[in-house]
Amino acid sequence: MTALEPVMREADGAWVGWAGQPDLELETFDWDGIRIVPIALSVADLENYYEGFSNDTLWPLYHDVIAPPSYHRVWWDSYVSVNQRFANAIVKVSAQGATVWVQDYQLQLVPRMLRQARPDLTIGFFNHIPFPAYGIFSQLPWRSQIIEGLLGADVIGFQRVADAGNFSRAVRRLLGYSTKTPVIDVPARGEAPARSVIARAFPISIDVDAFETLARSPAVQARAEQIRHDLGNPKTIMLGVDRLDYTKGIGHRLKAFGELLEDGRLKVEDITMVQVASPSRERVETYRQLRDEIELTVGRINGDYGTISHQAVSYLHHGFPREEMAALYIAADVMLVTALRDGMNLVAKEYVAARFDDDGVLVLSEFTGASDELRTALLINPHDIDGLKDAIVRAVEMPRSERRKRMRTLRKRVRENDVTHWSETFLRTLAEARRSAGTGAGNSSMDALGELEWTVERSPNARPSG
Ligand code: GDG
Numbered sequence: 001m002t003a004l005e006p007v008m009r010e011a012d013g014a015w016v017g018w019a020g021q022p023d024l025e026l027e028t029f030d031w032d033g034i035r036i037v038p039i040a041l042s043v044a045d046l047e048n049y050y051e052g053f054s055n056d057t058l059w060p061l062y063h064d065v066i067a068p069p070s071y072h073r074v075w076w077d078s079y080v081s082v083n084q085r086f087a088n089a090i091v092k093v094s095a096q097g098a099t100v101w102v103q104d105y106q107l108q109l110v111p112r113m114l115r116q117a118r119p120d121l122t123i124g125f126f127n128h129i130p131f132p133a134y135g136i137f138s139q140l141p142w143r144s145q146i147i148e149g150l151l152g153a154d155v156i157g158f159q160r161v162a163d164a165g166n167f168s169r170a171v172r173r174l175l176g177y178s179t180k181t182p183v184i185d186v187p188a189r190g191e192a193p194a195r196s197v198i199a200r201a202f203p204i205s206i207d208v209d210a211f212e213t214l215a216r217s218p219a220v221q222a223r224a225e226q227i228r229h230d231l232g233n234p235k236t237i238m239l240g241v242d243r244l245d246y247t248k249g250i251g252h253r254l255k256a257f258g259e260l261l262e263d264g265r266l267k268v269e270d271i272t273m274v275q276v277a278s279p280s281r282e283r284v285e286t287y288r289q290l291r292d293e294i295e296l297t298v299g300r301i302n303g304d305y306g307t308i309s310h311q312a313v314s315y316l317h318h319g320f321p322r323e324e325m326a327a328l329y330i331a332a333d334v335m336l337v338t339a340l341r342d343g344m345n346l347v348a349k350e351y352v353a354a355r356f357d358d359d360g361v362l363v364l365s366e367f368t369g370a371s372d373e374l375r376t377a378l379l380i381n382p383h384d385i386d387g388l389k390d391a392i393v394r395a396v397e398m399p400r401s402e403r404r405k406r407m408r409t410l411r412k413r414v415r416e417n418d419v420t421h422w423s424e425t426f427l428r429t430l431a432e433a434r435r436s437a438g439t440g441a442g443n444s445s446m447d448a449l450g451e452l453e454w455t456v457e458r459s460p461n462a463r464p465s466g
Helices: 003-010 044-062 074-092 110-117 143-150 160-176 209-215 220-231 248-264 284-306 322-331 347-352 386-398 400-416 419-437 452-458
Strands: 012-017 028-033 036-040 099-103 122-125 155-158 183-186 195-201 234-245 273-279 313-315 333-337 361-365 379-380 447-451
Touching: 003 036, 012 074, 036 074, 044 074, 044 347, 074 110, 099 110, 110 248, 122 419, 143 160, 155 160, 160 195, 183 234, 195 419, 209 220, 209 322, 209 347, 220 322, 234 248, 234 322, 234 347, 234 386, 248 273, 248 284, 248 386, 273 284, 273 322, 284 313, 313 400, 322 347, 333 347, 333 386, 347 361, 347 400, 361 386, 361 400, 379 386
Parallel strands: 012 036, 012 447, 099 122, 099 447, 122 155, 155 195, 234 273, 234 333, 273 313, 333 361, 361 379
Antiparallel strands: 028 036, 183 195
């Protein structure tokens, strides 16, 4: 959410989002110059719409069915009605000709609902997670409704070029519309005129300056030293930072590390792996099982290879303040990002932004959006455990000169596309799309953003800002 704060302030906009607790009815209020329009969700909405359809249907489906998605009609009904509630609230607060930017997969029906109610609005949508290939997407019983919902937008943004391609293919297969990258031609229907929709990649990023400033602060530097000291000053500290989610490949990285200790290619006296696994979606069964599996594996590795004075894995199942995250990034010689599928992965970009000393090695999964940009990381396929093991050893042994060369290139890339560049590019494309559509939306006087995931995932102590 912090990522979008400057945009909101500049636009004098309103943020439409979940109130953060079930059954909490709040009036619109102003927070630090931003108008907040809270949407109330009941306990049943949270079960069916959020934990159900969003997190147990769409999330696994869009992440290449790493876990099996559940399809329940009551969940879908709830998804439709909550999306309608968001749309109604946005309609109410939006001035004539306003620009609305809808965030993420929990609100895919909102663009069409808005267009039907308010054709004067300029509507953008950004999908923070991947959009799957048609062979997978087509499992969804409500696939056409989702596609139609999204096509209500003027611009649909994705993390990767491949995601935008998957979406366009789904449009062709399901609706037969013609597409010429990045434009999709939506034909006239009833009273609604023919329109063009743009579907393309806008890779999201972080506030690079803010992160680097944090990393440079003396308190964070001192804390990084302290962390190294408290871990017994091992030769190498490896770090993983993830929500405890099955998409992140935490089990794969533990397997590779455990085998390296077993093979004797790494020694517990020389290396410690710190794994921050921040609690996530704990009411969804798949997530409860995942936690058990990961904690069993960590326990086994520590039991098998740890000594009284050296722990193999330091496992932390809680959230930390941003300062602590920055200190961990500075303390880590090797950063492991082994996601099996990830829209972008901001952790990879944060690690790079924090390393103003041009040191540290990023091991990065090819299945993250970030790997499209961060080409000089050590790119890995997390399913290939032998390849992952080799990459870890290579990272541990990499000479300083190569580390510096790679990190410099990574830092240049992250600087070129920071979060301001991301939001400006999206909003400029949106304004141009609307202008060329010739409907003359006029000046945008209000931005309304529907955002649930971030509110839910990032509210308790010290969860990040976006
Ligand atoms: C979704 C998509 C896409 C994590 N633990 C703590 C903490 N974090 C912060 C990280 C980072 C953020 O949470 C996680 O962002 P990611 O991008 O890595 O992953 P998702 O949460 O799955 O995000 C993803 C993203 O949306 C944006 O579009 O990149 O692909 O899945 O900022 O630092 N922050 C703090 N304490 C923690 O314990 N302070």
